[in-house]
Amino acid sequence: MTGALDDRGAQVLRHVVEDYIETAEPVGSRTISKRMEQHLSPATIRNIMADLEEMGYLVQPHTSAGRVPTGAGFRYYVDYLLARRRLARPQRDQFQRMAGEAGGSADELVRQVSRLVSTLSRQACVVVVARLSSQPLRSLNLLRAGADKVLLVIVTQGGWVEHRLIEGETGLSGDDIGKINAYLNELADGLSLHELRGKILREMKQEKARYDRLMQRALQLSARALEESSPTEVYVEGRANILEQPEFAEDVQKLKRILRAFEEKSVIVRLLDRTLEGDAIQVSIGSENPVEGFPDISVVSSGYRLGESVTGSIGLIGPVRMDYSRIIPLVEYSARLLSSTFEHR
Amino acid sequence: MTGALDDRGAQVLRHVVEDYIETAEPVGSRTISKRMEQHLSPATIRNIMADLEEMGYLVQPHTSAGRVPTGAGFRYYVDYLLARRRLARPQRDQFQRMAGEAGGSADELVRQVSRLVSTLSRQACVVVVARLSSQPLRSLNLLRAGADKVLLVIVTQGGWVEHRLIEGETGLSGDDIGKINAYLNELADGLSLHELRGKILREMKQEKARYDRLMQRALQLSARALEESSPTEVYVEGRANILEQPEFAEDVQKLKRILRAFEEKSVIVRLLDRTLEGDAIQVSIGSENPVEGFPDISVVSSGYRLGESVTGSIGLIGPVRMDYSRIIPLVEYSARLLSSTFEHR
DNA sequence: GATTAGCACTCGGAGCAGCGGAGTGCTAAT
DNA sequence: ATTAGCACTCCGCTGCTCCGAGTGCTAATC
Numbered sequence: 001m002t003g004a005l006d007d008r009g010a011q012v013l014r015h016v017v018e019d020y021i022e023t024a025e026p027v028g029s030r031t032i033s034k035r036m037e038q039h040l041s042p043a044t045i046r047n048i049m050a051d052l053e054e055m056g057y058l059v060q061p062h063t064s065a066g067r068v069p070t071g072a073g074f075r076y077y078v079d080y081l082l083a084r085r086r087l088a089r090p091q092r093d094q095f096q097r098m099a100g101e102a103g104g105s106a107d108e109l110v111r112q113v114s115r116l117v118s119t120l121s122r123q124a125c126v127v128v129v130a131r132l133s134s135q136p137l138r139s140l141n142l143l144r145a146g147a148d149k150v151l152l153v154i155v156t157q158g159g160w161v162e163h164r165l166i167e168g169e170t171g172l173s174g175d176d177i178g179k180i181n182a183y184l185n186e187l188a189d190g191l192s193l194h195e196l197r198g199k200i201l202r203e204m205k206q207e208k209a210r211y212d213r214l215m216q217r218a219l220q221l222s223a224r225a226l227e228e229s230s231p232t233e234v235y236v237e238g239r240a241n242i243l244e245q246p247e248f249a250e251d252v253q254k255l256k257r258i259l260r261a262f263e264e265k266s267v268i269v270r271l272l273d274r275t276l277e278g279d280a281i282q283v284s285i286g287s288e289n290p291v292e293g294f295p296d297i298s299v300v301s302s303g304y305r306l307g308e309s310v311t312g313s314i315g316l317i318g319p320v321r322m323d324y325s326r327i328i329p330l331v332e333y334s335a336r337l338l339s340s341t342f343e344h345r
Numbered sequence: 346m347t348g349a350l351d352d353r354g355a356q357v358l359r360h361v362v363e364d365y366i367e368t369a370e371p372v373g374s375r376t377i378s379k380r381m382e383q384h385l386s387p388a389t390i391r392n393i394m395a396d397l398e399e400m401g402y403l404v405q406p407h408t409s410a411g412r413v414p415t416g417a418g419f420r421y422y423v424d425y426l427l428a429r430r431r432l433a434r435p436q437r438d439q440f441q442r443m444a445g446e447a448g449g450s451a452d453e454l455v456r457q458v459s460r461l462v463s464t465l466s467r468q469a470c471v472v473v474v475a476r477l478s479s480q481p482l483r484s485l486n487l488l489r490a491g492a493d494k495v496l497l498v499i500v501t502q503g504g505w506v507e508h509r510l511i512e513g514e515t516g517l518s519g520d521d522i523g524k525i526n527a528y529l530n531e532l533a534d535g536l537s538l539h540e541l542r543g544k545i546l547r548e549m550k551q552e553k554a555r556y557d558r559l560m561q562r563a564l565q566l567s568a569r570a571l572e573e574s575s576p577t578e579v580y581v582e583g584r585a586n587i588l589e590q591p592e593f594a595e596d597v598q599k600l601k602r603i604l605r606a607f608e609e610k611s612v613i614v615r616l617l618d619r620t621l622e623g624d625a626i627q628v629s630i631g632s633e634n635p636v637e638g639f640p641d642i643s644v645v646s647s648g649y650r651l652g653e654s655v656t657g658s659i660g661l662i663g664p665v666r667m668d669y670s671r672i673i674p675l676v677e678y679s680a681r682l683l684s685s686t687f688e689h690r
Numbered sequence: 691g692a693t694t695a696g697c698a699c700t701c702g703g704a705g706c707a708g709c710g711g712a713g714t715g716c717t718a719a720t
Numbered sequence: 721a722t723t724a725g726c727a728c729t730c731c732g733c734t735g736c737t738c739c740g741a742g743t744g745c746t747a748a749t750c
Contacts, residue, residue: 105508105510138490139488139489141486141488141498143484143486143498143500144484145484145500145504145506146483146504151498151500151506153486153488153496153498153508155488155490155491155496159490159491159494159510161490161496161508161510163506163508165450165504165506237608238608239584239604239608240601240604240607240608243597243600243604244601249597249601250597252588252594252597255588256585256588256589259584259585259588260585262585263582263583263584263585
């Protein structure tokens with residue numbers, strides 16, 4: 001099973017995949033024969049297709065139906081047959097215009113980008129993940145927010161803002177808060193939230209030796225604020241797009257499973273996990289994707305940098321039968337756009 | 346058409362509605378005859394049903410099918426026939442447990458409540474809206490957030506936190522920021538964001554006469570931060586629940602329209618708009634709902650108070666054929682829970 | 691030897707008839 | 721006023737045929 005293809009086989013496979021992407025119907029030998037630039041009769045095509053089937057790139061839903069690409073077929077197509085295009089000019093312009101308009105806050109920009117990607121793809125649902133805890137911090141700010149509450153506002157270098165409300169903190173004067181602030185910022189300098197948490201815990205042990213009660217309080221307080229591992233932000237855009245796909249619209253069970261999965265943040269994060277490390281683009285076809293039980297969805301995703309390190313990932317989730325030649329440049333471009341926008345901050 | 350019902354008619358209507366809610370199938374006279382406590386033969390029931398049909402409470406999908414309640418039928422049921430129950434004990438407990446666990450921040454609580462409501466209802470999708478701009482403020486805090494950026498953190502008395510990033514602000518010393526903060530808080534005291542915006546604009550005119558440049562700057566800056574009308578926060582939970590309903594699962598077109606609508610914040614806000622004013626519960630059945638084009642969904646919603654005034658609304662969106670006797674107490678209870686939790690802050 | 695025309699074969703889906711059942715409305719009996 | 725009885729309606733299921741798209745194989749052709 002599976003193996004290298006000669007040129008003719010590759011061309012036939014390419015046509016089958018592309019036609020299937022377009023029509024969502026099994027593709028017959030006549031169709032391919034007409035589509036191919038090199039003229040070959042349907043009979044010849046049939047022979048080639050039979051070979052491709054033996055190699056595991058195609059299957060027949062039943063005898064006397066056309067062929068449908070398998071996961072391996074799509075894989076081969078994506079790896080070797082896909083013409084790698086740049087994103088089309090007008091679409092690049094749309095992105096640029098949007099980036100110009102989007103306000104200063106990082107999460108606003110991410111939301112806009114994902115919305116645009118979803119509209120342009122029309123195939124699938126776009127998901128963006130931003131892992132806050134590994135972004136280098138810009139500043140921490142403690143605020144009084146009521147009689148017994150203080151608010152810790154966290155700003156990362158990428159321009160992400162998050163806040164934690166801490167309850168049951170009484171008797172901190174404005175002066176105390178100022179001092180704690182200064183201390184925390186000194187501690188945090190250049191670290192990520194994750195690293196800071198470690199440092200605070202270490203510091204707490206040492207500081208106990210000394211007798212600075214305020215600093216001790218500061219450490220306890222921030223340890224409390226940071227104890228819940230900071231959640232990964234997840235944005236999902238264009239859920240309704242998947243209804244556009246005939247393969248899902250027909251099978252409500254499948255649809256239900258997918259939509260349910262999308263309500264779980266953790267599932268989405270797992271889907272994009274791979275790309276949260278490097279910023280190369282990743283294509284997971286069908287059962288290759290990291291989440292079990294969804295053999296008919298593909299994920300095209302890419303990490304993006306927020307500042308120095310890759311902390312976010314944008315991904316497009318759709319049917320295996322998606323238009324990779326359009327989708328891949330789209331995701332690639334938007335990830336690069338996010339990275340470069342955050343760089344200039 | 347439509348009119349008052351005698352007792353027997355009402356009982357029959359009640360049974361038709363309840364049976365239809367349960368089965369989603371047209372209800373026949375035999376079924377009702379068996380279900381009714383007062384024994385009546387199917388033939389009698391048929392006569393009564395024919396009357397109810399004339400009055401507009403029931404329809405037949407076709408001759409020789411059972412009857413289905415119309416919008417008016419459901420309306421009558423909800424207004425006069427529904428046994429108003431309290432929420433069941435175990436469910437109340439679930440809410441209490443959750444409220445105890447939920448962290449301090451308001452939006453976390455709201456999210457948890459909507460999630461629980463969605464799980465308990467299993468029928469529909471829950472939506473929560475919180476209108477920030479009419480909540481009385483607790484404090485405003487300006488923070489430095491980079492070389493040319495400042496961050497305005499807004500905390501309302503209900504415990505809601507929001508922030509706005511303002512770009513292109515250079516040359517403000519820490520001292521300046523402190524002064525601006527004090528000034529803004531004095532200005533904001535007890536006002537809502539909406540009122541504050543008005544006050545700032547008025548103040549700006551007067552302040553021009555005076556020559557305090559820093560205060561002028563403060564006003565300009567906050568005016569900029571508040572110029573975009575603060576968006577209404579919208580949380581949607583349990584979208585996939587609507588797939589559970591046979592009436593939608595069968596009609597993909599309808600489903601698509603509904604899911605698309607849910608991607609638009611504005612549509613959701615319009616659906617709950619009515620209840621954003623008072624805190625009474627509202628039931629919009631079918632085409633009664635404020636958004637045109639969705640004649641087969643109902644909305645059960647109630648406002649809740651965040652502090653003094655009603656600024657939020659929790660609503661349940663589902664098929665017209667929903668179990669109002671379960672849903673209404675559920676929504677009522679959760680709205681009251683939100684109000685009372687926010688009161689004790 | 692590769693390609694192709696020809697042909698028999700397979701299989702799914704559309705279309706149609708027939709039937710059974712659930713439900714109705716009407717009439718006549720209680 | 722209620723109800724038993726009955727004829728009637730209509731939906732949806734089942735089974736049937738027919739059609740077409742597509743295949744694999746074989747034999748003829750380049």
